[in-house]
Amino acid sequence: MLEKFKKAVPVLEKIEQAGFEAYFVGGSVRDALLHRSIEDVDIATSAFPEEIKQIFPKTIDVGIKHGTVVVIYNGENYEITTFRTDGEYTDYRRPDKVTFIRSLQEDLKRRDFTMNAIAMTKTGELIDPFSGQEDIKIKLIRTVGNAEERFTEDALRIMRAIRFVSQLNFRIEQDTYKAIEKYGELLTNISVERIYAEFQKILVGKSRKQALRLLVEQNLHHYLPKLSGYGQELKQTADIIHLPIWTETEIWAILLILIDKEPVDVFLRAWKTPLRIIKAVKKIYVAYQLRKEQSWTKEMVYYNGYDTCISSEKIYSVLHHLPVQQNVQMVKNIWADLPINSREQLAISGYDLMNWANQKSGPWIKETLEKIEKAIINKEIDNDKSKIKEWLFP
Ligand code: ATP
Numbered sequence: 402m403l404e405k406f407k408k409a410v411p412v413l414e415k416i417e418q419a420g421f422e423a424y425f426v427g428g429s430v431r432d433a434l435l436h437r438s439i440e441d442v443d444i445a446t447s448a449f450p451e452e453i454k455q456i457f458p459k460t461i462d463v464g465i466k467h468g469t470v471v472v473i474y475n476g477e478n479y480e481i482t483t484f485r486t487d488g489e490y491t492d493y494r495r496p497d498k499v500t501f502i503r504s505l506q507e508d509l510k511r512r513d514f515t516m517n518a519i520a521m522t523k524t525g526e527l528i529d530p531f532s533g534q535e536d537i538k539i540k541l542i543r544t545v546g547n548a549e550e551r552f553t554e555d556a557l558r559i560m561r562a563i564r565f566v567s568q569l570n571f572r573i574e575q576d577t578y579k580a581i582e583k584y585g586e587l588l589t590n591i592s593v594e595r596i597y598a599e600f601q602k603i604l605v606g607k608s609r610k611q612a613l614r615l616l617v618e619q620n621l622h623h624y625l626p627k628l629s630g631y632g633q634e635l636k637q638t639a640d641i642i643h644l645p646i647w648t649e650t651e652i653w654a655i656l657l658i659l660i661d662k663e664p665v666d667v668f669l670r671a672w673k674t675p676l677r678i679i680k681a682v683k684k685i686y687v688a689y690q691l692r693k694e695q696s697w698t699k700e701m702v703y704y705n706g707y708d709t710c711i712s713s714e715k716i717y718s719v720l721h722h723l724p725v726q727q728n729v730q731m732v733k734n735i736w737a738d739l740p741i742n743s744r745e746q747l748a749i750s751g752y753d754l755m756n757w758a759n760q761k762s763g764p765w766i767k768e769t770l771e772k773i774e775k776a777i778i779n780k781e782i783d784n785d786k787s788k789i790k791e792w793l794f795p
């Protein structure tokens with residue numbers, strides 16, 4: 402048993418001593434069977450949230466409504482979720498109301514895929530009523546129970562299936578596959594935040610090429626924000642990004658450059674992308690447009706910044722079938738050869754200018770600093786206080 406599980410065994414024991422059942426479940430059990438590293442262990446129990454709170458002195462309410470309590474034990478946080486069935490599904494989304502139950506079997510039944518419906522006892526014994534281990538062995542994503550029912554209950558499972566293709570390099574079992582195709586449209590009922598969370602995992606997964614191609618093959622892009630009609634561009638992106646050198650930000654930039662019709666921020670805001678990513682993609686997009694006009698100059702590299710230039714050169718090279726490494730090295734050389742890499746590295750400040758000119762502050766300071774900065778970048782003057790003064794007041 403993995404260290405992470407061993408450390409949590411006392412938590413299961415405590416719950417059992419109080420007269421309830423408790424098991425490891427979900428992603429951590431699946432990943433352990435796949436010999437993948439695991440993040441947090443999730444625990445499922447027959448105890449109701451209030452009962453868990455009586456067993457452990459330190460708890461945090463995170464999702465009592467859904468039966469989840471975080472228990473702090475020996476300095477670790479554990480998500481403990483009461484066995485439950487998901488009530489009525491009326492709008493193709495997970496229901497707001499869930500019913501707590503005492504049966505593990507029933508709890509496993511409401512889980513999405515067979516590989517995610519395996520429970521493990523404190524001694525490492527597996528409870529696997531839907532042959533999840535078998536599917537893990539043959540690398541297959543298969544819904545628990547009738548696929549069409551499971552996707553109409555909660556359409557997010559469609560995105561989760563594709564996400565697991567990307568993360569695990571599994572295939573999708575035939576009935577599950579057909580049901581995804583049939584009910585893809587239901588994705589329009591799911592909140593963008595939840596869609597983005599899965600899509601983001603698709604983009605950074607090891608088998609993202611296969612996953613993105615599958616997403617298009619299954620016509621799912623038509624039901625994702627701003628992607629309808631862009632199947633070709635998505636497939637092209639998929640083929641480019643199979644190597645692990647590409648970051649999420651660069652992938653969005655590639656997609657937007659290929660689409661070439663949607664304003665970057667409108668598109669990414671429709672996806673509820675984090676602002677930090679929107680900003681970075683915009684910068685890459687702008688630098689890429691400059692790079693299309695001409696090759697890198699000292700000024701271009703300085704003003705656009707290192708990361709942005711490297712990313713846009715990677716994209717430019719790959720889209721124009723040029724040697725990526727070699728061209729990226731060119732940008733790195735220009736950056737390394739710059740006398741300064743940012744305004745802060747200037748040997749003088751606005752105060753120096755005011756002293757030398759004996760003038761008050763004003764817009765002239767900014768203008769003069771920019772002029773000096775440019776001259777230094779282009780090596781017309783050294784970044785040296787007295788040299789700058791001489792240059793300004795000959
Ligand atoms: P990850 O490794 O990314 O955390 P995970 O499988 O643990 O993957 P979670 O979202 O953490 O995914 O969910 C934990 C477990 O809850 C899943 O393994 C699955 O059993 C169940 N589950 C999660 N989302 C759904 C859903 N939409 N429908 C049914 N069961 C779900």
Ligand code: MG
Binds near residue numbers: 427428429443
């Ligand atoms: Mg998880």
